[in-house]
Amino acid sequence: MVPAVNSFNWRSESDEPAPSRLSPVDDRLTADAALRRVRRGEHLLYTGDFHNAKQLLGAMGRRLPEPPSARSPLEAFRAERRARQLEHETLSRIVVALDRSYRLELKRAPDVAEACRWVWGEPEADTTVVSLKTLLGMLGAAEWRRKGLAVPGLEGKIHPHYGVYLPTRTDYVELLLSITEVKGKKVFDVGTGTGVLSFLLLQRGAASAVATDCDSRAVACARENAERLGLSKRFEVMEGDLFPPGKADLVVSNPPWIPEPPKNRVDRAVFDEDDRFLRGFLEGLTGHLNPGGEGLLLLSDLAVLLGLRSAGWLDEQLARNELVVKWKRSTPARHSKAKDRSDPLHAARSREVTTLYGLSPARP
Structure with a gap:
């Protein structure tokens, strides 16, 4: 009928x-x-x-x-x-x-x-x-939601929801595992998705994590995952575009890495028109750090390799917002598309590098 x-x-x-x-x-x-x-x-x-x-x-x-x-x-x-x-x-x-x-x-x-x-x-x-x-x-x-996804360094599985970025790429997760000074720190996780970055830091000794995401599905997903992992007493998640209220010792973000308009709701985890999210993160970071605090920015250079962003764009934004790179650690992409020669974007994806930047205010 x-x-x-x-x-x-x-x-x-x-x-x-x-x-x-x-x-x-x-x-x-x-x-x-x-x-x-x-x-x-x-x-x-x-x-x-x-x-x-x-x-x-x-x-x-x-x-x-x-x-x-x-x-x-x-x-x-x-x-x-x-x-x-x-x-x-x-x-x-x-x-x-x-x-x-x-x-x-x-x-x-x-x-x-x-x-x-x-x-x-x-x-x-x-x-x-x-x-x-x-x-x-x-x-x-x-x-995926039923069976869950194992993530390097995480005790337990992540159970992603439909429309929430699936953390199958492990390069950025493994970079975060290199952070050693976590114990007792308060964490903000901006654009949390499944909540995986918060959970990695909490399991390694962070005192608490407050996460945000602009998508209600991601908020529900992160909350459910925190409960599954036994972390809900130290984890809070709220719907919002960028930072939660207050300040933290560590502010971490893995923003959408392609500065183009999303075509649909699912796209928003990858596409960020005119770098609005990333610009907002850099502009607001200093105001949400405790004294001696640090921003942790995970960013792929694929947009640069594709010609969507200039090679010096990030340095210009950091200088504009009076932020300095205290240190950085990088790793080449190991996801399947980086190895697929039939992919139309293989020339760029095969050279993709993901970097974890340790950021702090230029003037304490």
Whole structure:
């Protein structure tokens, strides 16, 4: 049954408007026909077999144009973003309907109710419509949340939530483990995500950690992880753009590292338009440090390698905010994309370096 217009709850991570019309399709639909129809602006409501629906998405994706060859890392980055945006706009027009219990009424469909409740809460309408691509992402995230993720140096696992940055890159975590003077210190964690940086410092002797994040999902995620790890008595998390009130001995942040506009809510962990978050962190750091306190900034140089930020940009910002680098430690990227020669951005990613900066006010 096709839900009537305005009779369903539309879910989108990109604030896209609800479809004005849904066209029911089933397993007879070919990828070529689907592409023609979605390019005309149709939203196709899949009513057939779940596994066939996934195969359709894959077949449609393989028919999309590859990014053109680029003459520079910046050109390659721009082309890759355009290609990913086209992929999103195209594949997100294959949608599915969930009933009042978040049941997906497709043949061979898995139970998606728990994953949906984790992201959206209880159902608000008799029918919820969502793109199949988004729903598959939620199911994948739910598996990570159930089984948890081991992090180097952390006793226990991190259980990430959908839409919260997944700390599978261990380079920046391992850099933080090099900090030895932690015992008894008060920590601020700005842009906490899963809370992993706070938890590493707390387990190594920090007295307390107060964390912030602009996304309510990250706040809930960090709070839940603190409880799982037995750290909730020394950990506080609140929703906010930057610093919590007050001052701390250590202020740590692993900000989004690409100074470009995010395309959706999930993007905000990686993309920071015009370096707004990083600028705000550097501008406000001195005012949130106790005497003798230190800022700990974890930052990849990928934006510099891509041509999105000048090589001297960070030094200029530090000088403007009267901050000095007391010390720094760096490590080359070891994530999978740095080794994947088929990646359009391999030339930059293979040279990526992540650095932990120890920052202090120029004038005590």
